[in-house]
Amino acid sequence: MADRAGLRHLLLFLSAASFCCPASSGGSVSTSQEHVQVDENQPVTLSCYFSGFYSPRVEWKFVKGSTTSLVCFDNKITASYQDRVDFSQTGITFRTVTRKDTGTYTCMVTDGTNYGEIAVQLTVLVPPSKPTVNVPSSATIGHRVILTCSETDGSPPPEYQWYKDGVPMPQDPKKNRAFSNSSYTMNSKTGELVFDPLTASDSGEYSCQVHNGVGMAMRSEAMRLEAAELNVGGIVAAVLVTLILLGLLVFGVWFAYNRGYFNRTNKGSTPKKVIYSQPSARSDGEFRQTSSFLV
Numbered sequence: 001m002a003d004r005a006g007l008r009h010l011l012l013f014l015s016a017a018s019f020c021c022p023a024s025s026g027g028s029v030s031t032s033q034e035h036v037q038v039d040e041n042q043p044v045t046l047s048c049y050f051s052g053f054y055s056p057r058v059e060w061k062f063v064k065g066s067t068t069s070l071v072c073f074d075n076k077i078t079a080s081y082q083d084r085v086d087f088s089q090t091g092i093t094f095r096t097v098t099r100k101d102t103g104t105y106t107c108m109v110t111d112g113t114n115y116g117e118i119a120v121q122l123t124v125l126v127p128p129s130k131p132t133v134n135v136p137s138s139a140t141i142g143h144r145v146i147l148t149c150s151e152t153d154g155s156p157p158p159e160y161q162w163y164k165d166g167v168p169m170p171q172d173p174k175k176n177r178a179f180s181n182s183s184y185t186m187n188s189k190t191g192e193l194v195f196d197p198l199t200a201s202d203s204g205e206y207s208c209q210v211h212n213g214v215g216m217a218m219r220s221e222a223m224r225l226e227a228a229e230l231n232v233g234g235i236v237a238a239v240l241v242t243l244i245l246l247g248l249l250v251f252g253v254w255f256a257y258n259r260g261y262f263n264r265t266n267k268g269s270t271p272k273k274v275i276y277s278q279p280s281a282r283s284d285g286e287f288r289q290t291s292s293f294l295v
Contacts, residue, residue, distance in 0.1 A: 027052035027114035029107060031091075037123045039214075040099055040155075046120045047091040048107035053116075056109050060092055064103035071105065099126045099155050127215025128154030131191070133208050135223035145198045149191035149208035149220065158210035160191035163219075165204045169193075203227040 029050045038044040050056060060072035070078050077087050086093045094101065102124045108117040131151040139145040149160050162169045164179075171186055173179035181201040185194050191210075195202055205224050211217035 027056075027109060027111070027116045029109050029116035029118045031107070031118045031120055034119065035121045035123070037125055038097055039125050041096050043093065043095055044097055044122070045091050045093040046105050046107075046122065048109070048118060048120075049090060050109045050116060053109055053111040053114055056111050058087075058089070059108045060087075061106050061108070062103055063106070097122075097124050099124050099153075102155055124155055125214045126153055126155040128158045128210045128212055128218050130218045131160075131208050131210045131220045133206070133220045133223055135206050135225050137224060138226040138228050139195075139198050141200055141227050141229055142197045145195040145202075145225075147193040147195075147206060147225070149193070149210070151191075151210045151218070154210065154212045154214070156212050156214075157189075158212040159188045160186075161188065161209045161211075162186055162193045163207045163209065163222075166207075166222075198227050200227050200229075 027050060029048065031049065032047040036044060036046060046060075048058070048060075050058075058072060058075050059070070062069045062071050069080070071081050071085060072078065072087050072092060075087065077085050077092075084095045086095070091107070092105075102122060104119055104121050106117055106119045109115070128151050131149050133150075134148045136145065136147075147162070149162070151158055151160075167178065169184075169186060170176045170179060171188075173182045173184055182199055183196060184202075185196070186192075187194075191208060193206070203226050205222040207220050207222040209217050209219045
C-alpha cells in the first residue's frame with residue numbers, strides 16, 4: 001500500500017513538475033555514466049548530481065518494458081528496495097544486483113520551482129546457458145521448414161549462430177560454395193533458421209551457439225535433419241487401398257441386400273397368420289368367405 005501511495009504521489013509530482021517547471025529551469029541534473037554494466041550479484045552505484053535547487057526532493061523510478069516501479073520517493077528508499085538499496089544525495093547504491101534489475105532508472109529532482117531529470121541504463125551481465133534447439137528429424141524437399149534455437153538466461157540477450165555438420169553457416173548461403181545450393185535465412189537475434197524451400201543438400205546435423213560477450217559461448221546438442229523426397233508411390237498405394245476397401249464395403253452391402261438380410265423380421269417375432277372360418281350353412285355349389293381374423 002505504501003508503494004502504491006508513493007506512486008500516486010510521484011505521478012502528481014511529475015504532473016506538477018511538467019506543468020510548472022519548464023525544461024529550461026534553473027536547476028541542472030547530470031550523471032557520471034548513462035550506461036552502466038555490472039556482473040550479477042555485485043554492488044553498483046547509479047549517480048545523480050544536481051545543482052541550482054533549493055531544498056531539493058529526489059525521486060528514482062525504474063522502468064522495464066511495460067512495468068514501472070518506485071525505488072526512491074521523497075529522498076527515501078521505498079519498502080520493496082529497502083533491504084538492498086541505499087540512498088544518498090549523489091545517487092543510489094545497490095548492495096547486490098540480479099538479472100531482474102536490468103532496466104532504465106530515472107533520477108528526478110525538484111524543489112517546487114525547478115525540475116530536472118536524468119536516465120541511467122543498467123545492464124546486469126549474465127553469461128548465456130546451454131541453448132535448446134527444435135529440429136525436425138525429417139522434412140519434405142520443396143517445403144518451408146523452420147528450425148528454432150532459444151536461450152533465456154543471458155543478459156544482455158545473446159546472438160545466435162547456426163552450425164551444419166560442425167561448420168558455421170554464413171548469413172548469405174549464395175556467397176559460400178559449401179552452401180550455395182541451399183536457400184535459407186538465419187536470424188541472429190531470434191535464433192530462427194528458415195529453409196524456404198528445403199533442398200536435398202540441406203540434410204545434415206544442426207546445432208546452435210549463443211554468445212553475449214559475457215563468459216563463454218554455449219553450444220547446443222547436434223540434431224539430425226533428413227531432407228526426403230515426396231513419397232508419390234506411398235500416396236498412390238494408400239489411395240488404391242482406400243478404393244479397394246470402399247469397393248469391398250459396397251459389395252458387402254449389395255450382397256446382404258440381395259440375400260434378403262435387410263428384409264428379415266426381428267429375431268424372436270411370430271409371423272402373422274390368416275385363419276379362415278367356414279360358414280355353417282351354404283347353398284349347394286356355392287362357397288363364400290363369411291369371416292376371417294388375424295392371429
